[in-house]
Amino acid sequence: MDPLLSSLRVSSSGLEVQSQRLKVVSENIANSNSTASVPDEDPFRRKTVSFESTLDKATGAVSVNVSEIGRDNSEFPLEFDPGNPAADENGFVRLPNVNVLIEMADMREANQSYEANLQVMRQVRELVSLTIDMMNAR
Template sequence: MSGGADPLAMVSRLAGAGLEAQSHRLRIVSQNIANAQSTGSTPGADPYQRKTVVFGAELDREVGALSVRVKATSVDDAPFVLRHDPQHPAADADGNVKRANVNLLTEMADMREANLSYEANLQMMKRARSMISMTIDLLRSGS
């Protein structure tokens, strides 16, 4: 971090990047959960494919530190789940229906991790503000 920069602004900027990244991750997890039971619309058609978030580190030149960013949103290439349901409109010739490759337990774990990371970034911002406030109070009482 650069010497003359405002510490609160630096912490807020870095924590804000973390908040933004985890917020994006939560949106993707929510989409996955919402589409977990989806099927293709026609026989043999592919259903919703699970999305993932790829994070990357980026130098924040203003702060002089590495910051997190969403590098990409990609799709999970795990195989679709096949379910035998010959009566379903999306059933193939063998009576199998492709279901989304979304595992709800995995999504719930991802959601919990994203929530914890989001909360940690919020706490970092709160603590930085508290420390600045305490420093100002100490300077006032010392005068």
């Protein structure tokens, strides 16, 4: 049963990181139109998620973890809006460096990865149940 438990641990780590990734993506989307309240402040800066793998030497299984939640240092897009309180002396407002299309693609990928890990857990549960049923049938 150890390989089955190892499979559960690996897929559980996958669920956890994809859940964190979905949280970051949703925060990015929620703040995609947030500007600063004054000209000298930066608007919301897009967050990024980095993963790392960890080898369990006892089982040989490789789990995944979030290694860092970072910041995207790309330039802020500018929009001409002289009436905005965050506009500079030329009337330009710095907008968040969030591209909603990229965030939606990341969300879809994270969702599919989450579902795949969930399916692994369902399969392991079914195998454990079948094994228990076979042991009880003796």
